[in-house]
Amino acid sequence: MNTEHADPRDLAAIRAAFATANGGGPALGWDAVRAFEAVHGVVLPEPYRTVVAEVADGSAAGPPRYGLVGLAELPDDWGAGRPERDLGRPFPLTGPWVWEDDPRPSAEVDPVLDQVFDHGSVVLGTEGCGVYWHLVVTGPHRGHVWYVGGEGAAPFGAEFGSSTAEPGFAGWVRHWAAGGPWFSG
Template sequence: MSVAACITGTMNTEQADPADLASIREAFGVDDGGGSALGRAAVRAFEAEHGVVLPEPYRTFVAEVTDGSPAGPPHYGLVGLAELPDDWGDGRPVRDLARPFPLTSAWLWEDDPRPGEDIEPILEQVFDHGSIVLGTDGCGMYWHLVVTGPHRGHIWLVTGEGATPFGAEFGFTTGKPGFAGWVEHWAADKDWFDAE
């Protein structure tokens, strides 16, 4: 991906960049010949079941590299494609990956002046529509990969207080957008929100 593409926020979510895949493989250090990966057939079955096509390079990552990693990112590990973090909770609404993720800019609902009954339906969508949960940093901080909607391919941090997109163009971090940028930022041992 070119520097201009990173700055404008455009990502190729349809074809995996070999350089991105190489940096992701290096970051995770998986050397089992793809034995911990799902394989293309399982990824296609997941996509068909949920009515989505996973964005690249995540799609190739789970198909060919590994389906989750206890080492991270995030802090408590990268969960498998069809999994949720242990602290996700029971009794939550059924997640609908085919319905679009509703946000395109950061939202701090904790400070939203609208009444709770007005924002509650949007909150449910933020947590449960159009994204897969990659894992948790604990304390209700979940990293999501958007799979449907205008922010498809972007990573979001969704917490009990608000939601923030990951990527330098959003002003919170120096990392490039998308799964590859998120992994590279973690592998470089940088703070998630390191923008000055």
């Protein structure tokens, strides 16, 4: 997984997947992507960066189930009253975490939980019922796609045991385009 340079094969597969997805927003163009990055103090990982600039800024027909939201958007079911998201602060996790089973007191868990939802990732979309897909843009898992739900969070990809797919945005899109289950963990 190369987060610095878009692989032409990945881009071709992603373009093909989004060509069949109806209702996508037009690509933002490079100036708008760079402006977003400057405001948030990040550089988006490839190939997502190129997709948003050149292919589409969102898609009504997945992935995920309710569509890929635009770069600067949040899903309609995103919690009201959540703190402002800070993409420049690192995403805190590097492995799965089921906070619902965490034995620590909530005073220790809650601050990290807020970071999982609000630091270092763009929200790609929702599966509904409080289940979101995030693309990590800052931190050790930069470029990985994460499932974040009400009970816990886990990285997507075969190396993490959550699917048979490659990790990262390209693997996530390929998995969706092939009709794979959204999560098998």
